[in-house]
Amino acid sequence: MLEVKNLHAKIGDKEILKGIDLVINDGETHAIMGPNGSGKSTLSAVLVGNPLYEVTEGEAYFNGKNLLEMKPEDRAHEGLFLSFQYPVEIPGVSMTNFMKAAINEKRKYQGLEPMNAAEFLKLQREKRKIVELDSKLANRSVNEGFSGGEKKRNEIFQMAMLEPKLSILDETDSGLDVDAMRIVAEGVNKLQTPETSCIVITHYDRLLEMIRPQFVHVLYKGKIVKTGGPELAKEIQEHGYDWIKEEIGEE
């Protein structure tokens, strides 16, 4: 699914990723944890092609295609999805029009005809149920006036609509109450298939207990310094990161 080799990236003059290696196979769920500022969000931003970041070295292949050469929209069409840590408000663009544009551009990329209105509305209705999203939000502007929880559920709703192959959830659990987190986690689980994969970026073990990744990576100072199973997340929850820093010979 995804193969990242020695990936380096910077924003402005500041190098943030200093050689990331990561392989994700079909059907796998990986968690990425790490202290603030270690580069977790940068990794997700670089993978989806945020123009603010510059890749200085390394490679990334997505289902055999060179990811770094693709425009952000084409990466999306190929099946890459990012649930934003801070979903952007877009005043004046309704959720429905936004989703319609997204779906139809993807269909165009795949050589399909645009989806007709009835079909689209039906799809939207079905997918909204997955994250228990109020249908009233469909007529509102994208994320405008949404509560924190609604914004995050809206991200998962979009994921459900677009059916990506690889989803990156960037701190989707932050700012969510227990119930909202359960809804989001259940939503993500429902969307998982043996053909799809998921990267979950989080600070907390709670979401991982519900999503259950097979692999947990610790990102520190722009590198993956430790990889383990779900038990690693528990250890971090209990002991913090200091013991890992000690292990790699720091402090």
Added chain:
Amino acid sequence: MASEKQYIELYQQAREMIFSHAPEAMNAVRDQAFEDFKAKGFPSKKVERYKYTDIQKLFEPDYGVNLSRLQIPVDPYETFRCDVPNLSTNLYFVVNDMFYSGERREVRGERIPLANPQLPEGVIVGSLKDHFSLHSPLSTLLSKYYAKLAKTSEDAVTALNTMLAQDGLLVYVPKNVKVDRAIQVINILKATPQNAQRQVPDLMVNRRVLIILEEGAEIKMLFCDHAADDRNFLATQVIEAFVGDNASLDLYCLEETHYKNVRVSNVYIDQQANSRANHNVITLHNGVTRNKLDLTFSGEGAECACYGCVIADKEQHVDNNTLITHKVSHCTSNELYKYVLDDKSTGAFAGRVLVEHGAQKTTSQMTNQNLTATKEARMYTQPMLEIYADDVKCAHGSTVGQLNDAALFYMRQRGISLKEAKTLLQNAFINEVIDKMQLEPLRDRLHHLVEKRFRGELNKCEGCRLCK
């Protein structure tokens, strides 16, 4: 005085001809307009209200003026089908500056009578010339209004228009009469007669509109400007609107011309007590456009809303200049103008709200927001408040910026191409002002037209055969 010279000479040489093809009431103010024009001359860019548009240069080229009132044989129904669907309007045409009075039209080879729009009793929508010439009590009344708001001593373009205009549009709504169906006036610019063999000159037209709403009268007016052939046009326009006590005027000016078109429009609105006026100006396609609005509150408790939206690219130029004068207390004015400028286009907005002595309890809001899509696009914005009363609530502000990068990227991550994402955001930006416009079918139509415009699919006017 270089660019004035040709108009001065034209007037001196053709004075008799101008007079002979125009009604007395219009002739009565003509010589004074000429004197004012001669004395004043076109404003240079040093004149405050004209600093963003070079009027002298615009009037320099040699344009033909149809003073002998030759009918350019045009069947507007044949050349033009730019209606606003779902908007049931009373439709009128002004071809160049002449009220179109063709009584029949050809439909599938048959000549059928022109549908006579149904208007409530006493309402007049017609040729200024015809109604001035009737010598009825009404024509005496009209003379009292004509060229009163549009002072020739204060604006050279108004003076020029007054000295050359020979006909125009009259709209009269008697006391307490409400015209439900909107009046749609299609202004067609056309220099070449159908099947013309010879080359025709570029054309200057001087449009004139007089709107009189008596006490409690209501009307909705939609003016659509189109250029129906590929010539250089210079159109001056003076609209005078008297809005009586409790009366209501909804005015929409939609321009969809082409890059060879110059439009200089001066709109004057006088509002009496408790009246309402909406002035909406939409520039979708143009060459050089200058729209001036002078709105005065003469009676207490009146309200106005002025909305403008501009979409420009290539080297188009759009300048909106407004002056709202609060002469009396308890009036409310609201302005919102939004521009999207692409390529090397230039936009200007200069708005001034003048609150005179004693105009207490004035509420006024003026907002101008602009998007520049390129480094070459230029926006000049100048919101001004001048307040001589001490118990008022006034605000003004303006912004110039670019599309939100975070929003663009968010959309691209969802698979929406950069181009489409830009279109969606620009649309959303302009829709904020369109959504404020009152005429609902027009609003829907504008959403559609604006979207097409941003997609580059709207070339001049839709439905016009000549443009296709």
